[in-house]
Every structure is written in C-alpha cells, then in structure tokens.
Amino acid sequence: MPHGKLIDIHRPAPGTAHVPVVLLWHGVGPDERDVMRPLAEAVAREGVLVLVPDWRSDEPDGGRAQLLASLEFARARAAGLGGDPERFVLAGWSAGGSAAVGVALRPDIVGGRHPAAVVSIASRYDLPNRTTGTAPLTDLTGVPETPAVPVTLVHGTADTLIPVERSRDLRDALAARDRPVLLEEPATDHAGVIMTEYDPAAARCRPSEDPGVLAAGRTTARAIARAAGRA
Known part of the structure; x- marks a missing residue:
C-alpha cells in the first residue's frame, strides 16, 4: 500500500464475488490493524x-495522508479482490470512526467520491478528525449541503473512555437535518464493541473470549454488514 503501510485483507467464503467492500480504520494507536482482526473476520x-x-496517528499530519491513501488503494483494488467498488462502505473505530464520518460530510477532500455508507464505532464528533481537520458536528452546520450518506453509529453503553452520549449527539444532529442515521448501543465498553479487551500490561487491546464481549462485537459486525447491504 502507498506510504509503506501494511493492509490485511479478510475475504468472505470461497466462491463469492462482487461482494460489498468495507475499509475499516483502527483507532489512535499507531499501526494497530491487528486490533481490528476479530471484528473484521466477523x-x-x-x-x-x-x-x-x-x-499512524503520530505522523506530522495526524495520519491524514495514510488514511486517504488507504481509501484510494481500497477503491482501486476492490474489484481485483472480488469486491464491488459500487458498494463501498467506510468504517472506523474510535479515532478511525470520526475520520470516516469526516469523509462522509466532506467528500470534497476525496474528489467528491463519497462512500455508499459510513459506520463509526465508539467515537466522538466535537473535535477535529484525522481526515478533514475539522469537527463533524461543525461540518454539519459550517459547510454547504453534501450528499446524505447513510451513517450507522455503534457505541457501547459502558464506554468510559468516550461516553455513548458523544454518538447520541451526532445522531441527533444528523436526524435534525433529515440525514439517514442509526445508532446501536450494545452493553459493552470501548474495547468490547470490537470484540476485544484492553490489556494494561501491553497497553493495547487484544482479542477477548468473554461471551458478553463477543455478543456485543457481533452487534457491531451485523451493523457493518447491514450498512453494506448484507444483513
């Protein structure tokens, strides 16, 4: 991939073709694509x-160039990997989630090529995001009307790092402007919503085997699949 970054490819069952495509961005931890593996596989x-x-969020531009390069890479390679570029969904967790919403609200940063849908997981929207450098809640009121890309939000009700109220604020702001939005609220925390648990010793999230966490993560997986037209 451009910028020397690695990318994991999670394919559906053998024999399937022209399937929807999801580009899934991890959170603020640098180069943590492995953290998203349990959710991506689901x-x-x-x-x-x-x-x-x-x-890498620690790049001088906060990761903007790498995020946008991954978006272009995914669009260019989707068909060759068996995906349908016309059914392209952009999703992200935590910092990756607000970055994805930024693209939906400011498609001018990607030449106007907005995704078919966006899924944002456990994020906040009152601070500048990594793709546009502006806050999504500000973009809703401060920029010209843009295509109403459907937005799905998923946020754990036990999230103490980023409270669920952050997603409720965006849901309400989108709904007030008649934009399509759905909020799922599984009973889990910031890590559990992506089928992981935080390991303080490693200072990163790792896969969880807790039944409640896995059930919550399946809610997230189904939400992404629905946004892609598969559930």
Whole structure:
C-alpha cells in the first residue's frame, strides 16, 4: 500500500464475488490493524470483503495522508479482490470512526467520491478528525449541503473512555437535518464493541473470549454488514 503501510485483507467464503467492500480504520494507536482482526473476520463471515490498513496517528499530519491513501488503494483494488467498488462502505473505530464520518460530510477532500455508507464505532464528533481537520458536528452546520450518506453509529453503553452520549449527539444532529442515521448501543465498553479487551500490561487491546464481549462485537459486525447491504 502507498506510504509503506501494511493492509490485511479478510475475504468472505470461497466462491463469492462482487461482494460489498468495507475499509475499516483502527483507532489512535499507531499501526494497530491487528486490533481490528476479530471484528473484521466477523464482518467477512457475513459475506463482505474487509480491508484493514495500518496508519499512524503520530505522523506530522495526524495520519491524514495514510488514511486517504488507504481509501484510494481500497477503491482501486476492490474489484481485483472480488469486491464491488459500487458498494463501498467506510468504517472506523474510535479515532478511525470520526475520520470516516469526516469523509462522509466532506467528500470534497476525496474528489467528491463519497462512500455508499459510513459506520463509526465508539467515537466522538466535537473535535477535529484525522481526515478533514475539522469537527463533524461543525461540518454539519459550517459547510454547504453534501450528499446524505447513510451513517450507522455503534457505541457501547459502558464506554468510559468516550461516553455513548458523544454518538447520541451526532445522531441527533444528523436526524435534525433529515440525514439517514442509526445508532446501536450494545452493553459493552470501548474495547468490547470490537470484540476485544484492553490489556494494561501491553497497553493495547487484544482479542477477548468473554461471551458478553463477543455478543456485543457481533452487534457491531451485523451493523457493518447491514450498512453494506448484507444483513
């Protein structure tokens, strides 16, 4: 991938072709595509091609160039990997989620090529995001009307890092402008919403085997699959 970043490709069952494509961005931890593996695999089982790139939030531009390069890479390579570029969904967790919403609200940063849908997981929208450098809530009121890209939000009700109210604020702001939006609220925390648990010793999230966490993560996987038209 451009910028020397690695990207994981999670394919659906053998024999499937022209399936929806999801580009899934990890959070603020530099080069943590592996953290998204449990969720990406669950989404792929729903019949979706899932691409998960590395990116670094500690770059001088906050990761913007790497995120946008992964978007262009995914669009260019989707068909060759068995995906349908016309059914392209952009998704992200935490910092990756607000970056994805930024693209939906400011498609001018990608030449006007907005995704078919966006899924944002456990993020906040009152601060500048990594793709546009502006806050999504500000973009809703401060820029010209843009295509109403459907937005799905997923946020754990036990999230103490980024409270669920952050997603409720965006849901309400989008709904007030008659934009299509759906909010799922599984009973889990910031890590559990992507089928992981935080490991303090490693200072990163790792896959969880907790039944409640896995159930919550499946809610997220199904939400992404629905946004892609597969559930």
